[in-house]
């Protein structure tokens with residue numbers, strides 16, 4: 001471990017993060033919303049802490065090794081989650097407690113989008129901007145993590161990327177090529193955001209709302225500046241735009257990277273994960289629309305409009321709302337949650353287990369059945385035309401099982417705080433999948449649950465975002481011994 | 483496929499089953515409970531159908547092949563489940579509908595123990611006896627299936643047995659050595675039942691109750707002759723006896739077979755699965771007792787007595803009750819259900835995923851973490867001192883994933899019939915794990931749900947008992963092609 005380098009890197013992250021408080025500060029001055037001082041104090045504090053973490057180690061020339069990656073990845077979200085609490089606590093409105101502020105900040109950073117606040121319309125514009133921006137930055141962080149760092153750490157079979165994907169890196173030194181890849185990803189991410197904001201604006205949102213919602217759309221975060229979320233605009237066009245950009249952001253950014261570098265789109269249509277992801281989306285959408293229509297929840301037009309939007313929103317783990325799906329009939333609320341467990345594609349801003357892992361689990365399930373019929377046949381699991389190494393399949397299985405177990409443990413923990421089964425199921429599912437909305441007591445927001453429950457859910461968000469293993473490795477004694 | 487042999491084998495099963503209607507008929511005559519005719523008609527019908535299935539193929543000398551095993555295993559439960567409906571429908575009391583009778587019969591055969599009936603005290607004694615006996619026969623069937631047949635089919639990693647266990651068989655012809663093993667298992671099963679009945683009787687049950695409850699204890703079925711289940715007797719001694727025999731019946735009968743043949747008990751204490759199973763039981767018991775005590779649900783003595791009994795009863799998937807755990811505080815109902823997902827040991831009469839699979843999933847999870855830390859190390863997964871073949875691990879993963887997916891699909895299906903989330907969760911969990919009791923609308927019995935829901939749950943019981951793959955293989959086209 002190179003703690004000096006880790007401190008230097010985190011110091012740089014903090015300093016960079018402090019600079020991101022400038023835009024909300026400008027917003028605050030523009031609207032004279034009274035939160036300017038909160039942002040300037042927060043900025044100074046974070047800048048100072050970052051500076052003094054960096055200063056003593058600025059000359060250290062060591063490079064980050066693969067193993068340091070686990071620590072940096074975990075501390076990145078934790079440290080910035082902590083630093084991000086400041087404006088929420090310092091601003092008179094909302095003036096959150098530490099537990100609330102940490103929940104909100106981490107929910108932003110991890111692009112979960114669960115909120116403890118209501119009456120968003122009465123918050124300072126700058127705080128609203130800041131929340132949206134957190135999700136946008138978090139989304140960028142995830143892509144770099146997922147495309148450039150996790151594959152190198154080999155978590156949950158994501159070394160797939162190393163072998164198959166264009167772009168990322170096959171050696172074990174993190175620094176130089178990560179920077180290069182990250183820069184390209186940043187351009188793509190920024191371009192998508194600008195396109196999304198422009199589309200929203202052309203469709204009728206005001207400039208502030210357009211930018212704010214583009215942040216949380218491309219980041220698949222799901223925060224909104226209104227309690228009614230996307231439903232506030234009551235515009236089928238805006239919903240269609242949101243759906244398009246959620247779907248784009250839920251695809252693997254390595255594919256966007258490839259498209260950007262080689263000016264082609266053909267590769268999207270041959271990618272196994274994209275095909276599987278869209279297939280699952282289509283199936284889920286069909287089931288949702290039919291169920292809404294047959295139960296007379298909406299007329300056919302309404303079933304298509306609200307059904308499609310909520311399905312895409314929940315299944316990509318964005319979590320925007322145009323309808324309260326928690327009161328939809330029969331199996332629909334649970335179905336949507338199960339879709340969120342699949343989530344987006346690997347290397348996207350989406351949460352969940354990721355489509356490619358579910359695809360591999362499914363393919364191996366099929367293989368097992370065929371093996372029962374032909375016990376002596378050798379049947380490889382393939383993606384496209386390439387056989388997938390057993391080592392990768394094992395990682396995927398490990399991830400799947402651990403995800404299920406984590407879900408159950410966190411659900412029991414949450415029920416121990418006194419929440420009922422449906423609330424606990426949905427809150428843990430929502431936070432682990434970085435989705436946002438829940439059912440039962442958390443169907444509108446997370447403000448009324450106990451602080452203990454909030455801490456448990458904050459940890460759950462972090463576990464989901466770090467694909468569980470990153471945190472588990474850190475509490476393994478042998479990680480620290482060697 | 484050898485349909486002629488399959489018909490002959492099923493014919494023999496049916497004829498044998500018809501003979502098992504003699505004891506309840508004798509009970510009926512003894513108590514003059516008015517159901518004698520129902521049993522004599524049912525017996526004649528089943529005997530006749532069995533005879534005419536067997537007659538045309540009695541001379542066929544072909545042997546069953548491994549693949550026929552899938553069909554026989556599936557049809558064994560289905561055919562006998564159907565045949566078992568007759569007394570429930572023919573007897574004036576209870577005079578069940580076909581759907582109810584099939585649910586009750588299959589629930590007996592699969593040792594699930596979910597019931598659609600209430601007012602058990604007012605049923606004819608012979609019907610009560612018959613229900614208990616179904617579970618006892620089902621338990622015997624499961625052991626033969628699990629110890630002698632499933633390993634040969636290679637389902638869900640259970641080929642482990644072939645390599646490791648004493649007794650069972652390494653060649654692929656089913657008939658001769660199965661008969662031999664089955665006979666030995668039968669002696670063991672019968673001896674355990676007699677010991678259990680005797681213990682119940684000495685502890686104060688009358689002869690009828692003692693025999694009836696020994697049937698459903700050793701079969702881990704959970705049917706009782708009273709609505710209040712084991713709680714009816716309100717005797718700590720009887721509860722202790724039940725716990726002992728549930729735990730013994732939840733161990734691998736291959737171990738009992740070994741103990742019987744070599745007159746030793748040492749092997750119990752070195753078996754990895756037994757150690758893991760008891761460890762999990764101990765952890766669950768500790769958590770349950772502490773939670774009951776700390777929430778003041780009972781005083782300390784009550785927490786130990788009711789907590790231990792319900793935990794052992796649910797975690798072994800027996801499902802007897804001395805307290806209504808569905809109203810226990812916080813996470814306890816859900817925790818008990820999760821324990822039932824682990825279930826008993828492989829090759830026992832218990833349900834669930836089986837301790838050894840969970841142990842292997844857990845060990846491979848640990849391996850994944852170590853691999854992340856030491857990416858180039860070769861780390862085998864071991865049971866005791868023996869490395870487990872990758873092929874077996876893959877089967878176990880496949881089983882685990884399929885179990886989770888089956889659970890979700892069946893839960894959605896059940897919710898589609900209009901049941902709420904907690905009821906659907908618990909009913910599917912209970913039937914898939916062959917447990918019995920549920921939460922919500924099915925916490926007392928399954929009588930009030932719709933027929934559609936009952937059919938779904940009956941299928942779920944069958945899926946659980948046949949370890950899912952047996953049924954899935956049968957609906958795979960390539961199974962029938964070759």
Ligand SMILES: [K+]
Nearest residue numbers: 112221318435
């Ligand atoms: K989200």
Ligand SMILES: [K+]
Nearest residue numbers: 594703800917
């Ligand atoms: K049972």
